[in-house]
Amino acid sequence: MLEIKNLHATAGDREILRGIDLTVNAGEVHAVMGPNGSGKSTLAQVLAGHPAYEVTEGTVTYEGQDLLSLDPEVRAQQGIFLAFQYPVEIPGVSNAYFMRAAYNEIRKARGEEEIDPISFADLMDEKMKLVEMESDMLSRSVNTGFSGGEKKRNEILQMAVLEPKLAILDETDSGLDIDALRIVANGVNTLKRPENATIVVTHYQRLLNYIVPDYVHVLAGGRIVRSGGKELALELEAKGYDWLLEEAVA
């Protein structure tokens, strides 16, 4: 589904990604871990097409096409979804209006009819149960005045509605209490399909107790320094990141 080769990316003059290689197949869950500043959030944002980053080298192939040549909205229409680490507040646009606009754009891209407001309301009712959100969240402005937990649940709600092929969760667990974490993880697990894939970017192993990865990759200094199965996450939890960083330097 996704093949990243020798990916280099800069923000301004600073090189943050320095040669990432990663292959993700349908049905897989990949965890990308690493200390602060290792480049893991940058990787997530580059895949979604964030304009603050420039790719200077390497390729990303998604479903057989050159992902890097696509605008962010086209990537989303082709099934890529980024759950933001810091979801953006948009005062003045209701959550319902925003989600219906997004849903219809993605349906249009798939060659499907736009959904009418009543059918959309039914769809939202069903999806909101999944993330245990109250219906008044729909009439409120996007993320405006939401608590940290509400913002993250709102990201998972969007993911549930848009049904991406490749979901990238950028530190969705940061700042969440255990109940919110469970709700978010439950949402992600319920949405898992054999034909879809998930990349979970996280600093802590805690989230991986709920979303069990098939592969774990450790990022340091803009490169993947170690890949393994889910047991690697447990080892990191016990030993921290330092031993890997020392090995990488040696």
Place this chain on the structure above:
Amino acid sequence: MIESYLRGFERISASGGSTAPDWAKSLRLSAITRFETLGFPTTKNEDWHFTSVAPIAEREFDLLAPPTHGVKAAQLAPFTFGATDWHTLVFVNGRYDAALSNAAALPDGVTLVPLKQAYETLPLLVEQYLGKVATFDGQTFTALNTAFLDDGAVLHVGKEVEVARPIHLLFVSDTSAGAGTAQPHNLIVLDRFAKATVIESYAGLDDRGTYFTNVVTEAVVGDGATLTHLKLQRESAKAYHVGTLDVRQARDSHLVSFSFATGAALSRTNIYTQLRGDGCGATLNGLYLGDGEQHIDHQTRIEHVEPNCYSRELYKGILDGSAHGVFNGKVYVHPAAQKTDGKQTNNTLLLSEKAQIDTKPQLEIFADDVKCTHGATVGRLDETALFYLKSRGIAARTARQLLTYAFAADVLESIELAEVREGLEAATLRRYIDQE
């Protein structure tokens, strides 16, 4: 040219057609004298530094003649928000139109009449307040308006009366009988603990001719009373509009004001209030939307005279084309006004290279125990928010339109009256978002 107004004043005085009481006639006489002395302001005048009124000053305006064909109720539909049960007074070219008005079913203790009738039914109240709140000493346009004092609305709400339905003062202009000016003058008096919502609408019925609306509204808000005032300026493209709302607030009273300005070639809206009692609150919000060559100016002045009052102000604007916006917000805190809590914000979104805004928030504080902040931003759309929308599959163009609308909707949300809020939101949505 001030001469055309002086001639107009002579004509009216000579015809002696007015039923106004003597005190009103002498008020008009001193106003025309004052107007003649002041003349039109130039940009050297600090209050008019960013707004040249030359397009108004260089023209000759007689009072607008009645339209050649009567105005029909259906023509008012775009400005009435679909409401059928509001108390509505309609003025056509500055004159009260009884056939189009409907002020029926007012609660006991409420009087809503045109000015000429108020001279008969509320003589003491009108004499007590008219021309006393919006004084014209240094104000050319108020002096001009007062000189032509003839028509307008008078609202009196007795003590402890809450008027449940909105009161709509709808001023429409029709230039079928030629260019001209309207000089309406309104008076709103809320006795203690009274409550009312007043909408003042200004709209053009055609885009053919030039006209000049110069309105003054005086409002007196008694102890513990609440006045919600919505001013909606949707004049036609060739119109000029100068409008002043001048409010006096007594102890524990509240003013909630919203100014929406989107019409006219050149407009200036003044919203002034004096917090003259302990424990008052004033909320002044506004939205201006400009395009083409439009010039849209707002001047607000909040005077904290007494202690323990608060004021909140948020004005937002969206300017496209070569539109020029002006926001001048003054907050004066008098020496006695301790514990004043004031916050003032002006945010403008510029959609084109040629659009411009002059923003001048001014705080003048003469008390030492106060909390006052002010700020202004001028900018373009937030790139992070754009990326967020695009990352959900929303096309770049749609994302820009949606954020533009949202910028305006953010302040429209503060309008409590649902019909007006939803009506203005829908109009703003249509303006900024492509309809399929």
